[in-house]
Amino acid sequence: MKFKVTASLIFLALFSIRLWKPEIKIDSLSVILVVLAMAPWLIQYIKSLEINGIGKVDLITKDQKDAIEKNAEEIGITSNSNEEIKNDYSFYNLRYEDPKLALAGLRIELEST
Incomplete structure (x- = not known):
């Protein structure tokens, strides 16, 4: 909810700044700012977005998320454990400390098999 209000206020403020300056007329940028101000509120009703030349994005619902x-x-993808995975290969444990040495160990291991 905070994000929706903040985003709307930012884009509406940018739009109002454009209106206060008389040399700036309402153009496509002004329309885009208004649309972006409304986007956080309307995104729940949009299933997919397609922009010609760029691509298509399918949005997911809260249930799917x-x-x-x-x-x-x-599966264990989001586990926050920082435990080191025990491995028989010495190069595997070196991957963060000395990546070049780990790659050399991997190359030696691949050549020996």
Whole structure:
């Protein structure tokens, strides 16, 4: 809710600044600012966005988002554990400390197999 109000106020403020300056006329940029001010409120009613030459974006609903988050938690993607994965390969544990040495170890391991 905070984001919606903040975004709307920012874009409406930009639009009002454009109106107060007499040398700036209402043009396509003014219309875009008004549309962007209304976008956070209307996004819940939009299923997909398509812009010619750029592409198409399909938006998800809150139910779909909750299902995706639940599946990610079940798989373990979103686990916040910082435990180091134990691995038999020495280069794997070096990947953050010395990436060049880790790549050299990987190359040696690949050549030996």
